[in-house]
Amino acid sequence: MPDENCSSLTASKAVFHYHQRTKHRLDAYAKGPTSLDWEDQPDPFRRFEGCDTVPLPLPGREVECLFGDLDRPEKIVPQTLNLDSLGLFLELALGLSAWKQYGPDRWALRCNPSSGNLHPTEAYLIFTGTSALPAGVYHYLSHDHLLERRCHFEPIKSEPALYIGLSSIHWREAWKYGERAFRYCQHDAGHALAALSYAAACLGWRIELLGETADADLAGWLGLDRAEDFIEHEREAPDLFCRVHASTSPDRFAPTELSECLRHARWFGKAERLSRYHFYRWPVIDDVAHAAQKPATPAERWQAPVRPLPPVSYNLPTGRLIRQRRSAQHFDSRSAALALPDFQRIIQAVLPNAKPPFTAWNWAPQVHFLLFVHRVESLEPGLYFLPRGTGDVDAFRQAFSKEYAWETVAAPFALYRLFAGNVRQAAKTLSCHQSIASDSAFSLGMLAQFADNIDAEPWRYRRLFWECGLLGQILYLEAEAAGVRGTGIGCFFDDAVHGVLGLTDDRWQSLYHFTVGEALEDARLQSLPPYGHLQ
Ligand SMILES: Cc1cc2nc3c(=O)[nH]c(=O)nc-3n(C[C@H](O)[C@H](O)[C@H](O)COP(=O)(O)O)c2cc1C
Numbered sequence: 114m115p116d117e118n119c120s121s122l123t124a125s126k127a128v129f130h131y132h133q134r135t136k137h138r139l140d141a142y143a144k145g146p147t148s149l150d151w152e153d154q155p156d157p158f159r160r161f162e163g164c165d166t167v168p169l170p171l172p173g174r175e176v177e178c179l180f181g182d183l184d185r186p187e188k189i190v191p192q193t194l195n196l197d198s199l200g201l202f203l204e205l206a207l208g209l210s211a212w213k214q215y216g217p218d219r220w221a222l223r224c225n226p227s228s229g230n231l232h233p234t235e236a237y238l239i240f241t242g243t244s245a246l247p248a249g250v251y252h253y254l255s256h257d258h259l260l261e262r263r264c265h266f267e268p269i270k271s272e273p274a275l276y277i278g279l280s281s282i283h284w285r286e287a288w289k290y291g292e293r294a295f296r297y298c299q300h301d302a303g304h305a306l307a308a309l310s311y312a313a314a315c316l317g318w319r320i321e322l323l324g325e326t327a328d329a330d331l332a333g334w335l336g337l338d339r340a341e342d343f344i345e346h347e348r349e350a351p352d353l354f355c356r357v358h359a360s361t362s363p364d365r366f367a368p369t370e371l372s373e374c375l376r377h378a379r380w381f382g383k384a385e386r387l388s389r390y391h392f393y394r395w396p397v398i399d400d401v402a403h404a405a406q407k408p409a410t411p412a413e414r415w416q417a418p419v420r421p422l423p424p425v426s427y428n429l430p431t432g433r434l435i436r437q438r439r440s441a442q443h444f445d446s447r448s449a450a451l452a453l454p455d456f457q458r459i460i461q462a463v464l465p466n467a468k469p470p471f472t473a474w475n476w477a478p479q480v481h482f483l484l485f486v487h488r489v490e491s492l493e494p495g496l497y498f499l500p501r502g503t504g505d506v507d508a509f510r511q512a513f514s515k516e517y518a519w520e521t522v523a524a525p526f527a528l529y530r531l532f533a534g535n536v537r538q539a540a541k542t543l544s545c546h547q548s549i550a551s552d553s554a555f556s557l558g559m560l561a562q563f564a565d566n567i568d569a570e571p572w573r574y575r576r577l578f579w580e581c582g583l584l585g586q587i588l589y590l591e592a593e594a595a596g597v598r599g600t601g602i603g604c605f606f607d608d609a610v611h612g613v614l615g616l617t618d619d620r621w622q623s624l625y626h627f628t629v630g631e632a633l634e635d636a637r638l639q640s641l642p643p644y645g646h647l648q
Pocket of ligand 1: 229297300438440442604
């Protein structure tokens, strides 16, 4: 057997091993710290000491486009790329959306959600020309809404481009969640990708995921491989690389040209320490990160079909909708049922479509929904299955328990009722006993085509979580546009979910849960403006 196949086999084994080992079980949670020193929580904001900084114009500006306008992104007039538009883009994607205070505790929320609000995702811009900024690599610091200039290089002669790269600080997430944290970092990266795509669309721009990029190249371009600039255990792993198609943008992506530019770059700054101690170590995260590293791959650009969507109920300015997005911590289990048109719009919005954020996604759907319907107008409570692909459902029928009814539901999309009845308790139990999964209008599990993908290319393990995160971000914003609220659920009992479906092998695995309904506000929490500290 050639070496390459051999190492891919070892890598896929390591991925299966990690996934199996980090399942929560009804009788035991995945391995995590036994105690948390809240005083030493890793700083959620990365800063580089010794860099020039570029302040971005004061955040909070509104964009004209309404959320419904994003259904036809080609109609949005592109804004010129300058510091104003760039600042708005970064703010709407990854900036702060509020501060919350409870007693002496104060924490920031951001436009992108994050498991445990730990925010392992970091973002870097690369300018190859001198349009809005001198050529260089810049780190976005959302707390101060500024760019830290990590390096400078000679601008390229050909048409300049703007790129954005995302990375994860696994430690930030592992500090609290231990071994399962690698999964959450990937979810968060998927959410961030969708957040970038939505924010770009507001400005008439488009995000193109350059999914062909090798992790090693990305690490070099973003300066993540500069071990001397980071504290051990607080390094960043490269995740996603995108081209921003702003008012003008070159058509071709030339990785070799980028590498050539950066070969002669001058780098500045060192990452500040995030936490004093690193008591717990989770070597299995380093193992899976290594096994799921992405090599360079052929460029793929799967085109989603054009799918007209029904209107949203609350067609708010997109900036407002993005900034008001929150995770519900409690749902009102006695609220009116979710209106059927809202449910149908939300579900249609997660089907592949030639609109943001799918315009930033390059692959046919690998993730399907298992819906726990509690209170949706004209829809009998029960367990439903929503295939997100175009193929027939026979593969699912054969894989799932033979007891299920597979009744076709009249809807503008393919939806099957597996079981009619109250599934609230099941939803709650399966999602780590969290009542957010049972008190909402509906909750769901995201079932991914698993073993085939990992066997084909182990790095797709991460891609499956990114897809789930991207779908989660759609659900968050669509919920707001329906006048309700969503919450991502990373905590669930993996094999108990599979057991409900009668799945006994790893062809399909549930990778993320989500819930949508009427939120109950916690009046004890004080809300403060996101950037009051900059004024
Ligand atoms: C991947 C992921 C997993 C999450 N898992 C849970 C969960 O299991 N339970 C929960 O109550 N919230 C969960 N959340 C919600 C986060 O706690 C929330 O995003 C974070 O506190 C920030 O708040 P915000 O979404 O209002 O900005 C999850 C969010 C993400 C992105």
